[in-house]
Amino acid sequence: MSRPAKTVAAIHDLSGVGRCALTVVMPVLSVLGAQVCPVPTAVLSAHTAFSGIAVRDLTDFLPAYLDHWRALGLRFDAVYAGYLGSPAQVEIVSDLLAEQEGALKVLDPVMGDDGRLYSGMAEEMPAKWRSLCAHADVVTPNMTEYALLTGERYSLAPRTRAQAEGMLKKLLDMGAKSAVITSLPLESGLANVYMRRGEKRMGLCAFERLDAHYPGTGDLFASVLTGALLRGEALEGAVRRATAFTRLCVQHSMAFATPVNYGVDLEPLLPLLWEDAANRTRE
Ligand code: PXL
Numbered sequence: 001m002s003r004p005a006k007t008v009a010a011i012h013d014l015s016g017v018g019r020c021a022l023t024v025v026m027p028v029l030s031v032l033g034a035q036v037c038p039v040p041t042a043v044l045s046a047h048t049a050f051s052g053i054a055v056r057d058l059t060d061f062l063p064a065y066l067d068h069w070r071a072l073g074l075r076f077d078a079v080y081a082g083y084l085g086s087p088a089q090v091e092i093v094s095d096l097l098a099e100q101e102g103a104l105k106v107l108d109p110v111m112g113d114d115g116r117l118y119s120g121m122a123e124e125m126p127a128k129w130r131s132l133c134a135h136a137d138v139v140t141p142n143m144t145e146y147a148l149l150t151g152e153r154y155s156l157a158p159r160t161r162a163q164a165e166g167m168l169k170k171l172l173d174m175g176a177k178s179a180v181i182t183s184l185p186l187e188s189g190l191a192n193v194y195m196r197r198g199e200k201r202m203g204l205c206a207f208e209r210l211d212a213h214y215p216g217t218g219d220l221f222a223s224v225l226t227g228a229l230l231r232g233e234a235l236e237g238a239v240r241r242a243t244a245f246t247r248l249c250v251q252h253s254m255a256f257a258t259p260v261n262y263g264v265d266l267e268p269l270l271p272l273l274w275e276d277a278a279n280r281t282r283e
Contacts, residue, residue, distance in 0.1 A: 019263025
């Protein structure tokens with residue numbers, strides 16, 4: 001394979017333990033052949049589902065960090081944002097998105113799960129994220145984040161296809177060019193569903209419900225999706241690849257009884273992602 005690495009400005013936290021955010025984003029995108037330039041939003045000893053964590057928010061540091069990048073005149077192939085630690089960081093990301101006009105903009109509004117905001121996440125974040133999503137090429141909320149973004153009541157009641165399409169349209173009406181909702185309960189079972197602006201019908205990637213809930217799987221999904229899109233795959237193929245790899249990591253972790261808080265045991269499986277991507281390049 002001979003082509004220069006695509007570059008991704010990856011705006012996420014660095015959690016020392018628990019496999020989420022940058023500790024998932026960096027290995028996955030690297031394996032898919034992209035160079036990750038991290039923009040750390042916060043440093044945590046472990047993600048927020050652990051108790052007693054040490055946290056350092058980096059909001060005050062980011063302007064100088066990004067000013068240096070501006071002085072270098074950097075242009076990225078993608079900007080991929082996830083966990084933002086404060087409302088002020090949304091403004092900082094918004095400026096970066098405006099400057100990086102040519103970049104693929106993947107926005108994963110990491111705010112919560114199970115119907116609740118993550119511990120320490122400011123109440124203003126849903127409103128801030130709503131305005132940020134207007135600048136996205138792709139948004140990738142889970143069901144909790146969908147409810148927070150739209151102001152709808154959180155519910156895991158099974159949806160009809162038409163209801164799911166209505167939910168995706170709501171996200172597109174916010175201004176995003178494409179929307180993916182992860183782990184949406186359809187009447188036929190769970191699926192990652194997606195739609196592009198201007199389309200009437202959604203696409204879906206169904207998967208079986210697994211009886212474990214690992215933090216960081218949203219980051220894993222969105223990282224594979226970003227890497228696949230950067231390799232030139234269409235949204236359908238990218239969602240399929242991200243769904244398949246995320247499920248594989250969850251199944252593998254369940255088989256080896258990885259403690260849930262430590263996140264999915266993705267490292268032994270990374271070579272599969274590479275081989276898969278390399279085969280596709282040779283096609
Ligand atoms: O995977 C989402 C995530 C990202 N960053 C931090 C988190 C979580 C989920 O718990 O706590 C710090």
